[in-house]
Amino acid sequence: MNELIIDLSESNPREFFGVRNKNLAFLKKHFPKLKIVARGSTMKVFGDEEQLQEFDKRIQMMLEHYGKYNTMDENIMERVLTSNGREDYDNAKGSGDTLVHGVSGKIIKAKTPNQRKLVELTKKNDMVFAIGPAGTGKTYMGVAMAVRAL
Structure with missing residues (x-):
């Protein structure tokens, strides 16, 4: 079992994880095979290497959004988690609609x-x-x- 450590000191973990860890629960629901443990400004994730890489990519996209707009909700998380990659997520943000x-x-x-x-x-x-x-x-x-x- 592999381990991934993500430092959230650049953002406010309380706001990033949501009220009563609602956003963290949403992440856990989307990645059921990973064990996600959040303590303070550190998040430890345990699981398969391939899934850890995907999780890290998605979390970095979320942190980038949070750093830019200072907010994180289920709608944003859903968009990031279901996109085909950074290009797809960015295009959805700047689409013609x-x-x-x-x-x-x-x-x-x-x-x-x-x-x-x-x-x-x-x-x-x-x-x-x-x-x-x-x-x-x-x-x-x-x-x-x-x-x-x-």
Whole structure:
């Protein structure tokens, strides 16, 4: 059984692992064959060499994200853990669907077909009028697209 030691002194382990170690539990669920032990600012991982390499690669991507945006949640972890590699994760962050990165790195993008239509029409036209019920994202998307244009 091989061992991997990861030093988390560059980041805040409490915030990285989440409230009540929620993020750590998510990692353990994603890597069930590894034994993950976190103490203070050190994480020790025991298991097969191949899985340890994959785990180290994913953790480094997460630490890079945490260092940049100072936040870590299940959504970010899921994106990093299910990506095909650094290129795929980076492309997902900067994909054409992404309008802007909000507070703490949250991705703001069109979620409904009508919001996507609004974004496409805005790219093609100087002025677009949107009408519809309250709460459908008209103003939210408009502000996101305005911030993107800056």
